Amino acid sequence: MTINRAMMRSLAAICLLAVVAVPLAGRAAPATPSFPKLNARVIDSYVLPRFKRLADTSGQLAEDMARACDGNKKAAAAVKQDFADTVLAWAAVEFLRFGPMSQIGRPERFDFSPDPRGVTQRQVGALLAKRDAAALDPATLAKKSAAVQGLSALEVLLYDEARPIIGDDEDARYRCKLALSMAQSINALAREVLTEWDGEAGWRRRMIEPPAGDARYKTPEEPAGDFARALITGLQMIQDREVAPMIAAVATPDKPPRLPFSHSGLTARYIASGLASTKALYETMGLARSTPSDKAWIPRWITAAFERLARDGPAAVEGLPRAKDNPNRARDLRMVRFHVEGIRKLVGRELAPAAGLTIGFNELDGD
Amino acid sequence: MSSMAIDRRHFLIGTSLTFAAASASRAFAGMLDDGAQLGVDAGDLVAACRRPDGSYSVVVLTLDGAVLRELPLEGRGHDIALDRASGQAVVFARRPGSFALAFDIQDRREPVLFTTPANRHFYGHGVFSRDGRLLYATEHDNETRAGLIGIYDATGGYKRVGEMPTYGIGPHEVILLADGKTLAVANGGIETHVESGMSGREKLNLDSMQPSLAFIDSTTGRLISQHMQGAGLHKLSIRHLAQDARGAVWFGCQWEGADAETPELVGCAGLDQPLRIIEPSKPMGAALAGYIGAVAMSPDGRIVAASAPRAGRIVYVDTERAVVVGETQLMDSCGVTGLAPSGFAMSSGTGVLQADQPDHTHLRSASFPGRSFDNHLRIIG
Numbered sequence: 001m002t003i004n005r006a007m008m009r010s011l012a013a014i015c016l017l018a019v020v021a022v023p024l025a026g027r028a029a030p031a032t033p034s035f036p037k038l039n040a041r042v043i044d045s046y047v048l049p050r051f052k053r054l055a056d057t058s059g060q061l062a063e064d065m066a067r068a069c070d071g072n073k074k075a076a077a078a079v080k081q082d083f084a085d086t087v088l089a090w091a092a093v094e095f096l097r098f099g100p101m102s103q104i105g106r107p108e109r110f111d112f113s114p115d116p117r118g119v120t121q122r123q124v125g126a127l128l129a130k131r132d133a134a135a136l137d138p139a140t141l142a143k144k145s146a147a148v149q150g151l152s153a154l155e156v157l158l159y160d161e162a163r164p165i166i167g168d169d170e171d172a173r174y175r176c177k178l179a180l181s182m183a184q185s186i187n188a189l190a191r192e193v194l195t196e197w198d199g200e201a202g203w204r205r206r207m208i209e210p211p212a213g214d215a216r217y218k219t220p221e222e223p224a225g226d227f228a229r230a231l232i233t234g235l236q237m238i239q240d241r242e243v244a245p246m247i248a249a250v251a252t253p254d255k256p257p258r259l260p261f262s263h264s265g266l267t268a269r270y271i272a273s274g275l276a277s278t279k280a281l282y283e284t285m286g287l288a289r290s291t292p293s294d295k296a297w298i299p300r301w302i303t304a305a306f307e308r309l310a311r312d313g314p315a316a317v318e319g320l321p322r323a324k325d326n327p328n329r330a331r332d333l334r335m336v337r338f339h340v341e342g343i344r345k346l347v348g349r350e351l352a353p354a355a356g357l358t359i360g361f362n363e364l365d366g367d
Numbered sequence: 368m369s370s371m372a373i374d375r376r377h378f379l380i381g382t383s384l385t386f387a388a389a390s391a392s393r394a395f396a397g398m399l400d401d402g403a404q405l406g407v408d409a410g411d412l413v414a415a416c417r418r419p420d421g422s423y424s425v426v427v428l429t430l431d432g433a434v435l436r437e438l439p440l441e442g443r444g445h446d447i448a449l450d451r452a453s454g455q456a457v458v459f460a461r462r463p464g465s466f467a468l469a470f471d472i473q474d475r476r477e478p479v480l481f482t483t484p485a486n487r488h489f490y491g492h493g494v495f496s497r498d499g500r501l502l503y504a505t506e507h508d509n510e511t512r513a514g515l516i517g518i519y520d521a522t523g524g525y526k527r528v529g530e531m532p533t534y535g536i537g538p539h540e541v542i543l544l545a546d547g548k549t550l551a552v553a554n555g556g557i558e559t560h561v562e563s564g565m566s567g568r569e570k571l572n573l574d575s576m577q578p579s580l581a582f583i584d585s586t587t588g589r590l591i592s593q594h595m596q597g598a599g600l601h602k603l604s605i606r607h608l609a610q611d612a613r614g615a616v617w618f619g620c621q622w623e624g625a626d627a628e629t630p631e632l633v634g635c636a637g638l639d640q641p642l643r644i645i646e647p648s649k650p651m652g653a654a655l656a657g658y659i660g661a662v663a664m665s666p667d668g669r670i671v672a673a674s675a676p677r678a679g680r681i682v683y684v685d686t687e688r689a690v691v692v693g694e695t696q697l698m699d700s701c702g703v704t705g706l707a708p709s710g711f712a713m714s715s716g717t718g719v720l721q722a723d724q725p726d727h728t729h730l731r732s733a734s735f736p737g738r739s740f741d742n743h744l745r746i747i748g
Contacts, residue, residue, distance in 0.1 A: 098737070104419070114432040114733070233737070237736060240732050241432065362740075367461060367539075367660070
């Protein structure tokens with residue numbers, strides 16, 4: 001990737017925008033969207049299909065794990081692909097912390113991350129050392145530490161090349177059963193989340209048009225604001241947890257960064273899945289439709305940025321960057337950061353407010 | 368000073384919430400391991416926040432993205448007072464809340480929830496005495512509508528042991544000066560009142576408000592000196608404070624007048640020095656949306672940071688030269704605290720924790736998805 005003149009102009013525009021931060025009040029702007037319609041569109045065509053996919057992929061994983069532990073070699077061979085499918089399905093929803101995923105501790109049970117102090121490795125190691133029989137029951141495992149039941153915990157077991165889960169010794173048998181318990185626990189959690197979206201009192205209904213007296217939402221604008229916040233947060237997470245550590249690693253090659261799912265080699269695909277999901281959320285929300293005419297360049301810029309990320313992002317984040325291996329890597333990673341941050345700022349500062357969505361917390365009724 | 372009794376309603380709320388807070392703390396430990404917790408180190412941070420499910424809590428965090436402790440709160444919290452020697456922290460309800468939760472940073476003791484008397488509420492801020500034995504909290508007298516400092520016994524279950532005036536209306540942040548004795552209080556000047564049908568946040572006196580910075584002897588309650596805003600600036604509410612290495616008290620303001628007339632928002636004063644609003648080479652008040660949400664001093668006492676959440680900016684002022692030397696852009700950023708050796712950590716309403724230096728060096732940032740950090744952030748020393 002290269003920084004061309006158009007990009008430089010865009011960068012200048014974003015910087016100017018960020019500094020001036022002109023409020024949009026008082027300008028001619030298109031009408032704000034119908035929030036119940038926006039909410040229904042986002043939930044039905046974006047959110048639910050992705051949680052359904054997480055339930056499906058984790059279900060397949062649990063099924064193949066069970067057969068693998070029973071000695072089926074074909075199933076054993078499929079487990080790592082199932083795991084990859086589940087991890088990528090999770091990457092598409094991990095930043096959606098509303099509805100059933102707003103429950104405290106639930107996202108951590110899917111994946112205890114970030115884990116800067118290495119709790120997952122330590123606690124999974126302790127379970128293995130004890131061969132804790134209780135952990136083999138997924139319902140019991142679900143009540144244990146969040147760090148021993150999610151995808152990163154399962155990665156510890158599946159990608160320990162020195163001690164594979166398929167073998168004739170007692171240790172391997174325990175490891176396989178524990179991995180199965182984890183897969184079943186993840187699948188049960190995904191199905192639980194889907195169930196909570198459903199029904200008269202389910203989150204789908206509550207978030208499309210909140211009923212009077214709803215404990216979480218007072219107006220249909222509030223769930224729409226949560227979707228916009230999730231979009232901004234999703235981009236911020238990719239920047240903070242993945243791209244920034246990679247950029248830092250270029251300068252300090254002796255200190256490999258902690259990156260999600262690096263043991264399974266899924267980091268780059270995980271990032272790409274997250275980016276694709278933020279792109280889909282942006283498009284499904286239709287924020288561009290509420291953009292005032294004098295800001296028409298913003299949705300155009302965002303669309304081009306998402307396309308650029310989809311095209312060039314995966315190669316930029318593939319493998320652990322080493323400056324000596326590829327002198328262009330740092331520049332390529334900075335390009336990813338540039339586009340991710342640009343989209344995030346423009347959505348947060350311009351498009352969401354133009355659509356009548358409240359993003360801020362401290363900026364509102366201040367103190 | 369006078370003593371007081373906690374009425375039954377407050378007592379019951381306090382009792383139940385104390386248990387709730389304690390059990391939640393244990394529950395968090397259980398989320399990680401049976402009984403084991405992650406240690407809290409110097410440089411970790413503490414802030415009040417709104418959680419993804421819409422409830423509120425106070426959290427101890429790391430700059431690499433981990434939540435080390437979390438205690439639920441019955442309502443929205445605001446600032447946290449820290450006694451570094453004992454490891455005690457107190458998070459205050461946002462005004463006009465009346466609860467505060469005292470907890471041990473390392474979770475060595477049960478949390479204690481306490482409340483103001485029924486006819487008082489907190490303003491969200493407080494500070495420990497130097498020896499850690501007393502806690503001073505800014506409060507509102509709902510009968511006289513005067514500002515007060517409530518005094519609580521940090522060694523005795525946070526029983527209220529007295530109060531003293533702030534010599535103004537609407538006190539907000541209170542800090543203890545380096546002499547260990549003098550309290551500086553930002554009297555915001557805005558009158559509010561709690562009664563049925565009102566939020567207690569309605570501003571009742573904008574035309575006549577009179578903000579001030581008051582210096583008070585913490586041992587006697589005596590007013591040492593007080594500085595009022597000058598002519599034309601009586602709508603410039605003084606809200607947040609920090610003391611620099613040379614002893615000057617820096618303050619951040621919020622403008623209650625017309626947008627077109629927005630003045631500069633950051634200034635300094637001393638016991639014998641009147642309020643002085645600094646004038647940057649290019650006007651900044653309007654660009655900061657007339658609103659400073661927090662101020663903090665760098666560890667070396669030379670740079671003051673002032674956050675402007677409505678503008679998504681944090682500006683840095685060299686206290687010796689009284690000039691703006693840099694800024695950070697962070698959407699809905701408000702909480703800010705000094706970070707050794709010469710930087711700042713900051714938090715945002717979109718769940719970001721970030722560390723920057725005033726020279727535009729970005730150190731790191733971490734996301735806490737679904738969380739919104741409240742206005743203030745404190746570093747654990």
